Amino acid sequence: MSRPRLPQTPAWWFDGSTPPLWARAIAPLYAGAVALRRLAYRRGLLRPRQAGVPVVVVGNLIAGGSGKTPLVLAVVERLRAAGWTPGVASRGYGREDAATPRWVEAGMDAALCGDEPLLISHASGAKVRVDRDRAAAAIALAAAGCDIVVCDDGLQHYRLARDIEIEVQDARRRYGNGLLLPAGPLREPLERAADCALRVLNLGVAADDAAAACAGEWPMRLGIGELRPLVGGRGLPLAAFAGQRVHAVAGIGEPERFFSMLRDAGIGVVPHAFPDHHVYTPADFEFGSQLPVLMTEKDAVKCMAFVQPGWHAVPVAAQLPEAFWQALLGRLPQPLP
Structure with missing residues (x-):
């Protein structure tokens, strides 16, 4: 389902000002469309596609960045260290000819694959597939020899069946004004966060400790390389x-x-x-x-x-408590030898 696109982050999402009337008028329509789509999957009217391998989705509830890419890279690295062969599925936001699925290759123009998939490919060396149908991307990765798929973004892409969802939230912006698009930054209602197995709070580089993290949230710091x-x-x-x-x-x-x-x-x-x-x-x-x-x-x-x-x-690298990684790996089967 497409969602309203705005050229830049509207100030009213995060500064406490009142959203304009047009945004408040559209938000209930967007909320209804979100609810109907989610209900269709829950009732079995629409069915998610299985990739044939475990799938870990890293995403967020708000539109815009929250620190997903450093976490995706860290997840790929830790899965590889645990014996998995991870691949990364991504939509490739903003790329040209978005209808064409592509393998991301070294030296590729970011216009063809998207900036984040190109960075993930360059930094991790993992197979990366871009496709607006993330389920198709995950299936292609499994066919190419990946025994687990990490989906960069995609909490709202219910077409792809997933084993674990990780929500990433920015500690400074949180959920903004708590309203749905376009009145606020939320892609889905706040209660959607409770469905995620792991919730990560991005404290950034300057964080002194985990004090900003609430119960049920895993603190993530960004270390500078x-x-x-x-x-x-x-x-x-x-x-x-x-x-x-x-x-x-x-x-x-x-x-x-x-x-x-x-x-x-x-x-x-x-x-x-x-x-x-x-x-x-x-x-x-x-x-x-x-x-x-x-x-x-x-x-x-x-x-x-x-x-x-x-x-x-x-460069920045995600740093999380060891207990987070144990919680993640504990939710997955053992990789095949």
């Missing part, structure tokens, strides 16, 4: 840029989180925020001053055709 120069050379710690001014580029769900991370490291940030899934061109980097450029890995994979010296990707 070595900065990767996009035109060769050795990696650098983020501290190497402390005391310097840099152009900071972020086309993600919440760019301010990236900028704050750099400021907390003592870096002078000249911020350049772009819409999530933005398609970059060289003109976007005509900043008028020759400063180092720091960007997220998700942005970097879309700029490789025109990168310049002094541009760096800032």
